[in-house]
Amino acid sequence: MVDKKIVKNVKNIIDGLAMHQNPESVSVLEDIGTNSKVDEIREMTAKALVQKNMPESLRVVITNKGKGINDMSTGVAMCTINELLSLEDKAEAIRILEDTVENHSDEEVRDNARSIKALMALS
Amino acid sequence: MADLLSISSIRERIFNPTKHEKTVARTSNPFAQTSFKGNVLTADVFVSENAKEKQANAINFTGKLKASALVGSISDFGNKIKAGIESAVNFAKRIAEYPINFWNKLSETEVTFEPAIKAMSKAGEKFGEALKMDASVVGAKAGEVLKMDVGAKVGEALHTIFDNGISAKQISKMEDISIPRQLLMDNVQAWEASLAS
Numbered sequence: 517m518v519d520k521k522i523v524k525n526v527k528n529i530i531d532g533l534a535m536h537q538n539p540e541s542v543s544v545l546e547d548i549g550t551n552s553k554v555d556e557i558r559e560m561t562a563k564a565l566v567q568k569n570m571p572e573s574l575r576v577v578i579t580n581k582g583k584g585i586n587d588m589s590t591g592v593a594m595c596t597i598n599e600l601l602s603l604e605d606k607a608e609a610i611r612i613l614e615d616t617v618e619n620h621s622d623e624e625v626r627d628n629a630r631s632i633k634a635l636m637a638l639s
Numbered sequence: 640m641a642d643l644l645s646i647s648s649i650r651e652r653i654f655n656p657t658k659h660e661k662t663v664a665r666t667s668n669p670f671a672q673t674s675f676k677g678n679v680l681t682a683d684v685f686v687s688e689n690a691k692e693k694q695a696n697a698i699n700f701t702g703k704l705k706a707s708a709l710v711g712s713i714s715d716f717g718n719k720i721k722a723g724i725e726s727a728v729n730f731a732k733r734i735a736e737y738p739i740n741f742w743n744k745l746s747e748t749e750v751t752f753e754p755a756i757k758a759m760s761k762a763g764e765k766f767g768e769a770l771k772m773d774a775s776v777v778g779a780k781a782g783e784v785l786k787m788d789v790g791a792k793v794g795e796a797l798h799t800i801f802d803n804g805i806s807a808k809q810i811s812k813m814e815d816i817s818i819p820r821q822l823l824m825d826n827v828q829a830w831e832a833s834l835a836s
Binding site for chain 1: 820
């Protein structure tokens with residue numbers, strides 16, 4: 517059983533990095549959060565990266581296999597998709613999704629991007 | 640022998656000196672008024688002519704009385720100067736003797752600083768021991784300090800700072816991004832370690 521204080525700390529650090537203006541905060545979240553063995557940490561990290569709504573952060577959760585919308589955990593993938601659909605300004609996310617559908621080498625990643633793009637167009 | 644005075648003329652000069660005095664200009668300068676060429680002053684030189692006229696009715700001294708008063712005051716003045724000089728000389732003598740007296744008193748007084756001397760000798764011994772330390776020992780100590788895991792210490796310090804919890808606001812305002820990175824890494828590792836155990 518994980519200590520509640522640790523869970524709270526991780527959540528607050530990730531939320532703080534989501535608000536951080538420094539572009540390096542994206543690499544911190546990508547290096548540590550998205551590579552964690554813990555589903556909850558990956559979920560929190562993916563949400564934070566989407567909330568930043570920056571090209572670099574959106575690219576991490578859309579174009580990388582095993583991260584964000586392409587995560588092996590359905591819970592993490594669904595949470596990331598839900599966060600993308602909740603964005604007020606979806607322009608940057610749609611642009612990256614289109615680019616992924618057209619140019620990504622992995623078919624599974626392209627299919628996922630296409631599905632999310634369709635959902636966003638409907639939302 | 641023409642210059643020699645007869646007894647009668649000498650007597651005349653002794654008992655009627657004013658008869659032979661010359662007229663002296665009356666100014667306020669006492670020394671200009673004073674003539675010691677056998678003449679006696681006839682005026683109170685310390686009082687101006689106008690003041691003298693005003694006081695003419697109040698006091699009426701004769702020439703002899705005034706002169707004698709002046710001569711007396713001059714001689715008295717000399718005594719006062721002499722007394723002042725003597726007192727100054729005495730004062731100087733006392734000042735000169737003071738250091739000698741002070742030194743005598745100091746030499747007669749037994750002064751001991753035993754506690755202070757002991758403390759100083761102990762401190763000296765300690766300092767000597769420190770100096771006697773082998774340079775290699777010092778080097779080894781320095782090496783031990785340098786071998787310390789700096790990263791671990793920094794991590795400990797960070798966790799000490801955030802003992803009461805880490806807020807998202809604090810993280811978002813940190814200029815040095817390495818601190819949030821370190822904190823996130825440590826907490827993620829702790830979370831993963833708790834699941835593995």
